[in-house]
Amino acid sequence: xxxxxxxxxxxxxxxxxxxxxxxxxxxxxxxxxxxxxxxxxxxxxxxxxxxxxxxxxxxxxxxxxxxxxxxxxxxxxxxxxxxxxxxxxxxxxxxxxxxxxxxxxxxxxxxxxxxxxxxxxxxxxxxxxxxxxxxxxxxxxxxxxxxxxxxxxxxxxxxxxxxxxxx
Ligand SMILES: Cc1cc2nc3c(=O)[nH]c(=O)nc-3n(C[C@H](O)[C@H](O)[C@H](O)COP(=O)(O)O)c2cc1C
Numbered sequence: 511x512x513x514x515x516x517x518x519x520x521x522x523x524x525x526x527x528x529x530x531x532x533x534x535x536x537x538x539x540x541x542x543x544x545x546x547x548x549x550x551x552x553x554x555x556x557x558x559x560x561x562x563x564x565x566x567x568x569x570x571x572x573x574x575x576x577x578x579x580x581x582x583x584x585x586x587x588x589x590x591x592x593x594x595x596x597x598x599x600x601x602x603x604x605x606x607x608x609x610x611x612x613x614x615x616x617x618x619x620x621x622x623x624x625x626x627x628x629x630x631x632x633x634x635x636x637x638x639x640x641x642x643x644x645x646x647x648x649x650x651x652x653x654x655x656x657x658x659x660x661x662x663x664x665x666x667x668x669x670x671x672x673x674x675x676x677x
Contacts, residue, residue, distance in 0.1 A: 526665030529583045531594045531624075532560050534568060535617040536575030540606055541568040542619065544595035546664055547641070548580055556648040558628055561641045567602055569642060576632040578646040579618035582625040584659025588669050590621075591662060615650050625661060627652040 533542035547561035558580060562569045572578055583591055587609075592598045594605055610622035614629035621627060630646025660671040 523666050526663055526670065529587075529591050529662040529664050529669075530560075531581045531583060531587075531590065531621065532562065532568065533579045533581065533619040534572040534575050534577050535613060535619065536571050536577075537617060539571055540611075540619050541571035541602075542594050542605055543568040544591045545580075551645065556651075557633065557645055558630065558648060559643055559645050561638070562644055563640060564637070564642050565640070572632060572644055573635060573642075575617070577616040577618040578630045578632055578644055579614055579616070579620050580628040580630070580646075581621040582627070583621075583662040584623075584625050585662050585669075585671055586659050587621075587624075587662055591669070614652070620652060623654065623658065624652070625654055625657070625659065 527546035530545050530548050531542050532545045532548065533540060543566060545560055549559050551557040551559045560578060560580060562572060590609055593600055606619065611619045612622065614620045616629050616631050618629060620629060628648050629650040630648050633645045633647045636643040663670045663672055
């Protein structure tokens, strides 16, 4: 029997992950969304991928502007993560009103105090159903000096973090 969307969602709740804000610019408009479906892809040349819902505003700007930035969040960014997931009750146009955002070399917005920001130009977009796989060539990386915060994660419908196991 085919797996239903609900079964898929229930299963994916167990696949915990780091929380990011994926942003884009088309030269005029900024857009961004909270995303866990972000993966390292290639070291040489440096590439990553993000899976983005094709129905959303961010996908429109990613495909039009061919830019993509991945801002890896710390626990202090939980409220921001909720806003960029559409969970704060605020309109989409208000997403960038808090936080120290500035365009990177590609024009996509970078969050100054992210754990790390990857500034990418879109190499290719693969249609994969409800979501698209967006492959980005990494043009610049902004790494915070030291781990300034614990990583923000999401598992089983809850915000969480990672802690190191005893040696
Ligand atoms: C923890 C968490 C992780 C998410 N991961 C993704 C993701 O990887 N890709 C995606 O397209 N949407 C993801 N979403 C949903 C989007 O953040 C949400 O639908 C957002 O409002 C879409 O904005 P848009 O209309 O600008 O595309 C996630 C939401 C949460 C709460």
